[in-house]
Amino acid sequence: xxxxxxxxxxxxxxxxxxxxxxxxxxxxxxxxxxxxxxxxxxxxxxxxxxxxxxxxxxxxxxxxxxxxxxxxxxxxxxxxxxxxxxxxxxxxxxxxxxxxxxxxxxxxxxxxxxxxxxxxxxxxxxxxxxxxxxxxxxxxxxxxxxxxxxxxxxxxxxxxxxxxxxxxxxxxxxxxxxxxxxxxxxxxxxxxxxxxxxxxxxxxxxxxxxxxxxxxxxxxxxxxxxxxxxxxxxxxxxxxxxxxxxxxxxxxxxxxxxxxxxxxxxxxxxxxxxxxxxxxxxxxxxxxxxxxxxxxxxxxxxxxxxxx
Amino acid sequence: xxxxxxxxxxxxxxxxxxxxxxxxxxxxxxxxxxxxxxxxxxxxxxxxxxxxxxxxxxxxxxxxxxxxxxxxxxxxxxxxxxxxxxxxxxxxxxxxxxxxxxxxxxxxxxxxxxxxxxxxxxxxxxxxxxxxxxxxxxxxxxxxxxxxxxxxxxxxxxxxxxxxxxxxxxxxxxxxxxxxxxxxxxxxxxxxxxxxxxxxxxxxxxxxxxxxxxxxxxxxxxxxxxxxxxxxxxxxxxxxxxxxxxxxxxxxxxxxxxxxxxxxxxxxxxxxxxxxxxxxxxxxxxxxxxxxxxxxxxxxxxxxxxxxxxxxxxxxxxxxxxxxxxxxxxxxxxxxxxxx
Numbered sequence: 058x059x060x061x062x063x064x065x066x067x068x069x070x071x072x073x074x075x076x077x078x079x080x081x082x083x084x085x086x087x088x089x090x091x092x093x094x095x096x097x098x099x100x101x102x103x104x105x106x107x108x109x110x111x112x113x114x115x116x117x118x119x120x121x122x123x124x125x126x127x128x129x130x131x132x133x134x135x136x137x138x139x140x141x142x143x144x145x146x147x148x149x150x151x152x153x154x155x156x157x158x159x160x161x162x163x164x165x166x167x168x169x170x171x172x173x174x175x176x177x178x179x180x181x182x183x184x185x186x187x188x189x190x191x192x193x194x195x196x197x198x199x200x201x202x203x204x205x206x207x208x209x210x211x212x213x214x215x216x217x218x219x220x221x222x223x224x225x226x227x228x229x230x231x232x233x234x235x236x237x238x239x240x241x242x243x244x245x246x247x248x249x250x251x252x253x254x255x256x257x258x259x260x261x262x263x264x265x266x267x268x269x270x271x272x273x274x275x276x277x278x279x280x281x282x283x284x285x286x287x288x289x290x291x292x293x294x295x296x297x298x299x300x301x302x303x304x305x306x307x308x309x310x311x312x313x314x315x316x317x318x319x320x321x322x323x324x325x326x327x328x329x330x331x332x333x334x335x336x337x338x339x340x341x342x343x344x345x346x347x348x349x350x351x352x353x354x355x356x357x358x359x360x361x362x363x364x365x
Numbered sequence: 366x367x368x369x370x371x372x373x374x375x376x377x378x379x380x381x382x383x384x385x386x387x388x389x390x391x392x393x394x395x396x397x398x399x400x401x402x403x404x405x406x407x408x409x410x411x412x413x414x415x416x417x418x419x420x421x422x423x424x425x426x427x428x429x430x431x432x433x434x435x436x437x438x439x440x441x442x443x444x445x446x447x448x449x450x451x452x453x454x455x456x457x458x459x460x461x462x463x464x465x466x467x468x469x470x471x472x473x474x475x476x477x478x479x480x481x482x483x484x485x486x487x488x489x490x491x492x493x494x495x496x497x498x499x500x501x502x503x504x505x506x507x508x509x510x511x512x513x514x515x516x517x518x519x520x521x522x523x524x525x526x527x528x529x530x531x532x533x534x535x536x537x538x539x540x541x542x543x544x545x546x547x548x549x550x551x552x553x554x555x556x557x558x559x560x561x562x563x564x565x566x567x568x569x570x571x572x573x574x575x576x577x578x579x580x581x582x583x584x585x586x587x588x589x590x591x592x593x594x595x596x597x598x599x600x601x602x603x604x605x606x607x608x609x610x611x612x613x614x615x616x617x618x619x620x621x622x623x624x625x626x627x628x629x630x631x632x633x634x635x636x637x638x639x640x641x642x643x644x645x646x647x648x649x650x651x652x653x654x655x656x657x658x659x660x661x662x663x664x665x666x667x668x669x670x671x672x673x674x675x676x677x678x679x680x681x682x683x684x685x686x687x688x689x690x691x692x693x694x695x696x697x698x699x700x701x702x703x704x705x
Contacts (some may be wrong), residue, residue: 068590105551106522152542167397209411239408239578239640244622244633251632266551269581273624273633310556312581319585326556 066126088284101275152233154213165201211242290357369396376431391596461545462523474513521697523554
């Protein structure tokens with residue numbers, strides 16, 4: 058079942074200038090993006106900084122206005138014109154657990170905040186809910202009176218998770234959820250997110266630039282470049298059979314853990330880099346934008362130009 | 366054999382918290398040779414950056430004990446004026462975050478010029494400008510004449526990091542310390558910067574200390590690797606040995622906690638417990654023992670030292686001989702030992 062459907066999404070930010078501060082141009086952060094996320098899957102959105110992946114996630118969440126397009130959640134249109142409705146079924150986990158928690162609030166208030174927005178609970182019930190949530194994310198229920206700085210990075214990210222699942226959402230948008238964490242803590246959070254997904258039957262939109270992590274977590278992956286999709290497919294299709302030159306380059310750029318293959322990797326990267334430079338005009342139009350996606354199998358779509 | 370370029374002996378860097386000093390780098394000794402990349406790996410709080418800052422003399426209030434020999438001269442605790450002759454000249458550093466390491470109010474060209482004015486004061490201005498443009502070309506910045514007059518905010522992250530590298534190599538340093546040089550960058554840019562650093566190292570024949578937490582970067586760049594945990598080196602080996610035959614429990618745990626591209630593990634290994642904070646570092650016995658509580662206590666040494674288990678491969682403490690992951694049974698492990 059399709060949980061989220063994004064149809065021709067465009068998010069443009071105006072550039073103002075001149076004497077009257079009129080709109081003179083626009084940054085096309087997201088420029089015609091289509092994708093669907095099915096119930097229960099983990100969908101990876103990958104791209105470099107400036108590719109529009111975070112803006113796409115924020116648009117679904119209702120954190121920025123959209124310029125054009127439709128967002129459907131459970132077959133219901135979320136946006137009225139440019140405004141996107143905020144739904145309690147969609148929650149977000151942010152990149153940096155050090156800055157996304159208010160340092161002057163206690164854990165109790167941080168986690169209770171979304172509950173207070175939507176539900177009227179008595180103080181007692183509220184406290185019980187927060188304690189339940191804390192034990193669900195593996196933190197001790199006694200920690201409700203602590204402040205964020207008393208926790209380690211991994212624990213803080215768990216507080217962020219507890220806040221995100223407080224309203225029993227169906228879709229969780231994770232924007233680089235482990236990028237700020239050390240590898241061992243990263244492993245902890247990733248394992249935990251997988252367990253939680255099974256337990257609560259959650260759907261994830263996983264936004265990241267780290268392809269290793271994406272491969273570990275995601276079922277299907279979309280690759281963005283300059284506000285557009287260049288390729289979408291299952292994990293296997295993207296990693297074993299990348300079709301678009303940008304995807305090839307991205308996959309080639311991942312550092313390999315085996316020092317013996319270093320020289321080969323270097324040569325391969327140079328080769329892909331040359332291919333990228335030489336065939337850039339074949340894969341991108343005159344404005345440097347990717348073409349429309351065309352299906353090559355049932356699950357695999359690639360932005361290739363019209364032939365002939 | 367010639368002397369190593371950099372020789373660190375029993376370095377101890379301590380910071381004051383309240384009334385007492387706590388060592389963030391605790392009795393570390395290592396060498397870096399010419400044209401060699403030594404990677405220092407560890408998580409936050411392992412002391413890897415404190416070590417780099419000690420070598421560069423960038424700590425303000427830390428207590429530094431032990432010796433740091435650079436080309437045979439002890440530069441530990443050198444007065445600022447003396448140290449400035451080395452810094453930016455024979456010894457230079459690439460910082461992690463190119464946005465905060467550059468002055469936002471100064472054009473790129475002038476920022477590079479600063480190191481030249483300091484160390485090459487006899488070079489006339491026109492010649493310096495020509496040299497800076499060559500440098501920008503060298504680090505593969507497109508349209509270097511234009512970039513010379515640009516401000517850092519006008520450049521992308523990758524370009525800014527190239528400017529930082531241009532500043533670092535302006536005086537052809539013999540030793541380059543790179544502290545997480547690509548952590549703030551995208552993968553494709555990271556690959557380009559790493560390739561560039563490798564080329565520059567070969568050209569200048571310099572030694573490089575690469576500080577990172579990214580094992581992928583280590584595998585791509587390093588000749589030798591030192592793994593740090595809680596202020597100590599727990600394992601040091603050449604890069605092939607470290608990745609193919611890691612011994613210390615911490616190294617093995619780290620390697621099994623990263624998601625690999627070519628095989629699909631279901632669950633990543635999680636290291637038990639948390640990295641202790643500076644104030645609560647265990648100062649006695651094996652510092653990693655609290656993270657592997659299922660290993661019997663008598664597997665650890667009382668005063669763990671580095672043991673050379675094969676030429677150039679050092680491992681701290683004896684617990685590596687008895688280590689197994691909790692999800693493999695102990696019998697398997699013993700069986701393996703008996704076989705080898």
